[in-house]
Amino acid sequence: MSTNDRAAHGTWQTDGTDPVPAARYGPKPPVEGSGGLAVTSHPLATRAARDILREGGNAVDAALAAAATQLVVEPHMTSPTGGLSLLHRSAATGAATYVNGNVAAPLAPLPDFSGADLTRGRGVPVPGWWPAFEEARRRFGTRDRARLLAPALAAATDGFEVNPFLYGIAYGEQAHLGASPQMREVFFAEGHLAVPGQVITQPRAARTLERLRDEGMDYYLGDFARAVAAAARADGGVLHERDFAAYRARVQEPVRGTYRGAGIVAAPPPDDGGVQLISALNMLETVDLPRLGPPSADPETLRLLIQAHNTAYYAPPLRYGLEEDRERLELLLSKSYARTRTALLEPVPPASATPAPGTIHISVVDAAGDTVALTHSHMCSGFVNGLFAEGFQLSGGGSFFQRVMPQPGERACVYLAPNLVLRDGNPVLVSGSPSVSLVANVLQNLVNILDFGMSIEDSVRAPRFGARPHTPERGWEPGNLLEAGFDEAVLREVRSWAGRERLWTRVVNPWSALTGNFEGITLDPDTGAARACADPRRVGAAEAA
Helix, strand or coil, rough: CCCCHHCCCCCCCCCCCCCCCCCCCCCCCCCCEEECEEEEHHHHHHHHHHHHHCCCCCCHHHHHHHHHHHHHHHHCCCCCEEEEEEEEEECCCCCCEEEEEEECCCCCCCCCCCHHHHCCHHHHHHHCHHHHHHHHHHHHHHCCCHHHHHHHHHHHHHHHCCCCCCHHHHHHHHHHHHCCCHHHHHCCCCCCCCCCCCCECCHHHHHHHHHHHHHHHHHHHCCCHHHHHHHHHHHCCCCHHHHHHHCCEEECCEEEEEECCCCEEECCCCCCHHHHHHHHHHHHHHHCHHCCCCCCCHHHHHHHHHHHHHHHCCCCCCCCCCCHHHHHHHHCCCCHHHHHHHHHHCCCCCCCCCCCCCEEEEEEECCCCCCCEEEECCCCCCCCCCCCECCCCCCCCHHHHHHCCCCCCEECEEEECCCCECCEEEEEEEEEEECCCHHHHHHHHHHHHHHCCCCHHHHHHHHCEEECCCCCEEEEEEEEEEEEECCCHHHHHHHHHHCCCEEEEEEEECCCCCHCCEEEECCCCCCCEECCCCCCCCCCCCEEE
């Protein structure tokens, strides 16, 4: 069977009897299993994780193999020039660890940094993707680089089908792609932009993956760093090879909270989405939500979730490591602060511009019960700056410098929220989401599942709100997106309330990519059964080992 035939029938990396699910929008079937399970935003990444689990690899092995595959099959969402952060919990010890591999500011200063820099070389940050990959692999993994990168190399060399999501982003940025010799090889191999169903290969990306496999940090700190830094500096950036050498993945304790008796474990600052999530849940805990209906059907519940989310999400970000921020962290996570804030709930406007979605999440549980929630990204819109090196786009992650400008060499504050929910010390839900609306996404799905007993498939299919509406005329607005899937009466009442509060809302399409993509796995602590369902808003899949 030819490469094109294999791609058309969705049978990469199989023996012909086990086809990979199609990469498609819309509802996906729920999946159950007791020997391990993975859910990602692309079927080939999920298959890479599943195969690792079947071979006896653990959750970290599976998540890293999936993440590497996504570098190839979701190049509009992630890149080795961006960041990777993951939350790991060992079932044997109960220990939870967070590996922060997010982007950092270059050592050289960036005076007068502004939104205008986000599409130029000045917006290219110091990447952390590969250092975090290696730190997690050495610390928790059982497989070598060759095995973990094999599915990504196969996808880059043999090719994969362009799906509607990738095509849509590429169509909007085809001027950038078509102007780059490296990207013309990939997306214009037949003289026109690759269309859905067409198989694309990525020989430059394959060579980069081969060198990372064979040379590891020697290549990363050498030829890779020089190529990326040179491409950024050629467009006015300040990135230098010494920034790569100075960078270290950060191993941290997660933040912890509780919600109606359940334990919440989540990302710590400067990945401050975990703090936002726990802070919002603390506020909601002061209200008897279960007496109301779920947010998809009850305007009062939806209003409360929007208010709690906005209060937490639009607060000034934490800069981890400063004494005043450690004190503020304890305050934000406290129940007393939540009671005060709940009494004063009001919309809080953002202080700065925000990037468009460009992130992906992976959730995995293995046969031993270890869990991983991994979020990785190029931290900007797909192909936003038109800069490429070694077969991959350069991150525009300087977008997060607008939240709070890092000191030279310091981590960016990024609202990632990989998280884990425990009951009686046992995991019952591992999850996360990409997108500008990821905290809102996780918050709503946790409430759906924990407060209203929804199945994971019903939860991901339910309408939701998001953060920061965008209009061509006014850019990113303070306020919230509302999916059109809500009942008209619910939309009418919530928008009327928002108007009185001078809170900007915008109704968007049902199952909007701007409201995130919930990759979650529910776990039955009694039976060990796991259940997942890929979100209809992207083209992913769940598979059991």
